Amino acid sequence: MAIVKFTLNHQPVTVQSDLNRRLLDVIRNDFNLKGLKEGCGEGECGACAVLINHEIVNSCLFVLANVEGKEVITIEEFAKTKRFTVIKEAFAKMGAVQCGFCTPGMVIATESLLHKNPHPTEMEIKVALSGNLCRCTGYNMIVEAIQEAAKAGEGLW
Amino acid sequence: MQKDISISVNKIDNYEKISGCAKYVNDVEIEGALYAKTFRSPIISGEIVSITVPKLPDGYFAVDYRDVPGKNGVKIIKDDMPIFAEKILRYFGEPILLIVGPQKSVVQSLINKIILETKLIEPIYDESNIAINYHYEKGNPQNAFSSANRIFEYTYQTGYQEQAYIEPQGMIGYSEGDKITLIGSIQCPYYVKNAVLLALGCSSEQVRIIQPAVGGAFGGKEEFPSLMGCQLAVAINKIHKPIRLIYEREEDIEVTTKRHPAIIRMKAAVDSDNSLVAISSDIRLDGGAYLGLSNVVLSRAMIATTGAYTIPNVDCSGIVYLTNTVPNGAFRGFGAPQIFYAVEMFLNHIAKDLGIDPLDFKMKHLAKQGDLTSTSGTFRDPILMNDLIKRALEISDYRRKSQKYKLENQLRGMGISLFFHGCGFTGSGEATIIKAQVKLHKDEQDNVDILIAAVDMGQGVRTTMSKIVAHTLGIPMDKVRFPYPDTDFVPDSGPTVASRTTMIVGGLVAKAAQKMHDRWQNGVADTVIEQYVQPDYIVWDEATFHGDAYPAYSWGVNIVDVSVDKVTNQVTLEEAWSVYDLGKAIDDLVIKGQAEGGITQGFAYGYLENMEVKNGKVRQKNMTDYIIPTALDTTKITTELIDNPHAGGPYGAKGAGELTLIGGAPAVAMAIENAIFRRVHNIPVTPESIMELIEYGNR
Numbered sequence: 001m002a003i004v005k006f007t008l009n010h011q012p013v014t015v016q017s018d019l020n021r022r023l024l025d026v027i028r029n030d031f032n033l034k035g036l037k038e039g040c041g042e043g044e045c046g047a048c049a050v051l052i053n054h055e056i057v058n059s060c061l062f063v064l065a066n067v068e069g070k071e072v073i074t075i076e077e078f079a080k081t082k083r084f085t086v087i088k089e090a091f092a093k094m095g096a097v098q099c100g101f102c103t104p105g106m107v108i109a110t111e112s113l114l115h116k117n118p119h120p121t122e123m124e125i126k127v128a129l130s131g132n133l134c135r136c137t138g139y140n141m142i143v144e145a146i147q148e149a150a151k152a153g154e155g156l157w
Numbered sequence: 158m159q160k161d162i163s164i165s166v167n168k169i170d171n172y173e174k175i176s177g178c179a180k181y182v183n184d185v186e187i188e189g190a191l192y193a194k195t196f197r198s199p200i201i202s203g204e205i206v207s208i209t210v211p212k213l214p215d216g217y218f219a220v221d222y223r224d225v226p227g228k229n230g231v232k233i234i235k236d237d238m239p240i241f242a243e244k245i246l247r248y249f250g251e252p253i254l255l256i257v258g259p260q261k262s263v264v265q266s267l268i269n270k271i272i273l274e275t276k277l278i279e280p281i282y283d284e285s286n287i288a289i290n291y292h293y294e295k296g297n298p299q300n301a302f303s304s305a306n307r308i309f310e311y312t313y314q315t316g317y318q319e320q321a322y323i324e325p326q327g328m329i330g331y332s333e334g335d336k337i338t339l340i341g342s343i344q345c346p347y348y349v350k351n352a353v354l355l356a357l358g359c360s361s362e363q364v365r366i367i368q369p370a371v372g373g374a375f376g377g378k379e380e381f382p383s384l385m386g387c388q389l390a391v392a393i394n395k396i397h398k399p400i401r402l403i404y405e406r407e408e409d410i411e412v413t414t415k416r417h418p419a420i421i422r423m424k425a426a427v428d429s430d431n432s433l434v435a436i437s438s439d440i441r442l443d444g445g446a447y448l449g450l451s452n453v454v455l456s457r458a459m460i461a462t463t464g465a466y467t468i469p470n471v472d473c474s475g476i477v478y479l480t481n482t483v484p485n486g487a488f489r490g491f492g493a494p495q496i497f498y499a500v501e502m503f504l505n506h507i508a509k510d511l512g513i514d515p516l517d518f519k520m521k522h523l524a525k526q527g528d529l530t531s532t533s534g535t536f537r538d539p540i541l542m543n544d545l546i547k548r549a550l551e552i553s554d555y556r557r558k559s560q561k562y563k564l565e566n567q568l569r570g571m572g573i574s575l576f577f578h579g580c581g582f583t584g585s586g587e588a589t590i591i592k593a594q595v596k597l598h599k600d601e602q603d604n605v606d607i608l609i610a611a612v613d614m615g616q617g618v619r620t621t622m623s624k625i626v627a628h629t630l631g632i633p634m635d636k637v638r639f640p641y642p643d644t645d646f647v648p649d650s651g652p653t654v655a656s657r658t659t660m661i662v663g664g665l666v667a668k669a670a671q672k673m674h675d676r677w678q679n680g681v682a683d684t685v686i687e688q689y690v691q692p693d694y695i696v697w698d699e700a701t702f703h704g705d706a707y708p709a710y711s712w713g714v715n716i717v718d719v720s721v722d723k724v725t726n727q728v729t730l731e732e733a734w735s736v737y738d739l740g741k742a743i744d745d746l747v748i749k750g751q752a753e754g755g756i757t758q759g760f761a762y763g764y765l766e767n768m769e770v771k772n773g774k775v776r777q778k779n780m781t782d783y784i785i786p787t788a789l790d791t792t793k794i795t796t797e798l799i800d801n802p803h804a805g806g807p808y809g810a811k812g813a814g815e816l817t818l819i820g821g822a823p824a825v826a827m828a829i830e831n832a833i834f835r836r837v838h839n840i841p842v843t844p845e846s847i848m849e850l851i852e853y854g855n856r
Contacts, residue, residue, distance in 0.1 A: 098615030
């Protein structure tokens with residue numbers, strides 16, 4: 001047991017726990033934020049993605065100890081932003097959502113990409129999504145949604 | 158005039174899913190829920206001699222077959238799969254008991270301390286244990302073969318495929334008095350309910366099944382959740398506390414049902430003007446350790462044995478054999494992907510042997526309206542395959558590219574597949590087994606609730622059904638609600654399977670809405686119940702496979718352009734085109750999603766997804782070594798529809814969900830075959846198999 005301090009969705013938080021716990025479990029169970037999902041538990045599917053210091057991270061592979069002093073944003077907080085609204089509308093418009101289990105992770109991946117590269121090429125989008133698995137859509141409609149978001153959200157990133 | 162129903166709307170669950178608010182089973186919190194984990198067979202085949210469970214701390218429980226108050230068999234078809242193994246262990250990972258308790262880590266350590274003594278039995282992996290043996294004929298195949306000009310015979314093999322829904326299997330449940338409620342990631346609420354009723358031997362009002370958001374299913378959550386539901390219900394019945402049973406990915410891949418591997422031998426008789434006069438096929442499915450749904454999968458495969466073609470004489474046999482391996486089951490397509498792969502490759506190979514163009518050869522035999530089906534039923538609706546093919550050839554520039562790649566000989570190839578899918582349950586299943594019922598309820602504020610058991614697992618059924626109702630009633634979408642199915646409130650509209658939901662259930666919903674519309678009174682509550690009635694022209698004899706196997710068929714053409722890397726033999730999809738006749742799209746964007754997602758799974762089945770079972774164990778353990786497509790594996794896909802409304806479907810809609818997967822594998826396998834100038838017989842066509850084909854294969 002140890003004490004870890006970090007910022008979760010802009011709030012400073014303190015967790016007293018086993019340092020080896022997965023950040024995924026800490027966020028879902030200790031903070032009851034269920035927007036991130038466990039799809040594989042081994043860093044392949046990206047359903048558990050969060051932003052840590054604005055980089056996409058698979059929270060299932062990230063142990064609590066490593067989050068000390070860092071800034072974590074989950075889908076719940078990101079969903080309050082203007083950028084999210086643009087992404088949401090683009091995902092809806094292009095039919096990027098089917099079962100929805102991968103979708104919060106896809107949204108996090110989109111934000112992480114557009115934050116670094118507001119005008120990505122199709123290939124750059126595919127590379128940015130390659131750590132997020134979707135079994136329903138075949139991906140093209142997600143790629144199109146991200147292109148649409150980049151266009152509609154011009155200036156936001 | 159009302160606008161065209163196909164014009165897309167914002168899906169009703171878009172916002173909750175994009176924002177992460179949608180509640181999947183593992184997001185459901187129930188105060189004090191215990192954690193359950195399954196203790197599984199560590200051997201492949203044997204007998205339990207003794208089980209020693211360690212002393213359980215207070216609040217921890219072991220649940221096994223002795224706790225099953227009703228029948229220790231999961232209600233699927235023959236109920237042959239035990240809920241918990243009693244004595245005989247038939248596959249690696251077969252469930253023996255549950256350990257249940259408050260702490261996950263303690264539960265796991267208790268599982269690790271269980272001592273199981275077993276006596277090994279020699280496992281069976283070959284065809285010696287035949288569980289199902291079907292046969293049917295059309296015309297007089299014996300005569301046709303004996304008088305044939307030429308006879309061709311080839312064998313095709315297909316591998317396993319894992320559904321790989323991103324949300325693993327899971328269920329959570331609780332009891333109130335003598336009533337048990339289960340909330341699960343499921344496709345078929347009433348399948349689970351009926352299975353639990355048999356397991357508990359209790360009355361219908363004592364079991365309630367609720368469906369939350371479902372993170373993908375693809376058939377994988379058709380019959381498997383009935384097993385989990387029975388186990389969980391038995392545990393809750395014993396412990397009387399809420400319990401959570403959620404699989405991790407490795408457990409899910411190891412023990413849940415997969416697509417049946419198949420060996421298909423095909424023989425054809427061709428007369429002197431190069432017409433196919435007879436086909437004889439022998440389809441052999443590995444069912445795994447228990448029968449489950451395998452005989453129905455086999456029927457669907459057998460019925461499609463002539464592919465999209467009319468062949469006057471047919472002799473079709475099929476078996477399901479049981480082995481000491483993980484049980485196989487439902488997966489989008491349900492036997493059709495295997496048989497269409499085989500028949501498409503077979504016709505392609507016959508044409509090549511005859512020295513004629515494969516597509517011309519296929520088009521010469523296309524089924525037409527009024528023709529007899531393989532089972533001597535009738536294709537009643539117009540068949541637009543010639544239009545579909547014409548359009549697909551145009552948008553893909555298929556002929557020119559095929560010729561160009563052939564001459565260039567640069568490991569590039571085009572492939573094309575022609576296929577159909579029978580919509581709804583096979584034969585008289587809808588009338589005799591399912592007997593679907595739907596209900597619409599209007600309250601005094603004129604809000605209309607759709608009360609059906611159809612599950613939205615991503616295919617958009619909540620939006621599709623809401624659209625049908627809003628359109629028929631002429632009211633805005635936001636006046637229509639589609640609550641998540643709950644067996645306490647919705648009638649049994651049947652399982653969400655078999656490409657039946659839009660056509661059959663949607664058809665009933667449209668009828669109910671029309672009735673409500675015709676007697677509509679503002680501000681007055683109203684309820685309409687509608688029951689499925691089989692069209693009287695559908696006559697099917699299950700014993701002889703004779704008659705109309707399906708009320709309607711959806712049709713498709715897939716074309717793909719692939720390249721093969723000269724050094725690594727990796728296959729790259731360069732571009733793909735599809736044209737479908739699925740009657741009428743209820744929502745264009747939903748159908749585009751089905752089309753792109755389905756073909757991606759179909760292509761991957763043909764060249765990418767590789768699962769092997771060796772010595773009774775699945776060798777792929779997780780998403781790291783069972784490779785499904787990533788964004789980088791996809792290509793540009795163009796999809797077009799040609800309307801061909803079917804009178805029995807809502808607004809003319811037929812089935813769409815499975816159709817879009819079926820043509821992927823034969824198209825990609827044929828494209829690879831054309832790229833490497835070697836005959837392909839087995840899928841998946843992995844880089845390793847391409848290397849072998851280039852070295853040793855036949856041209």
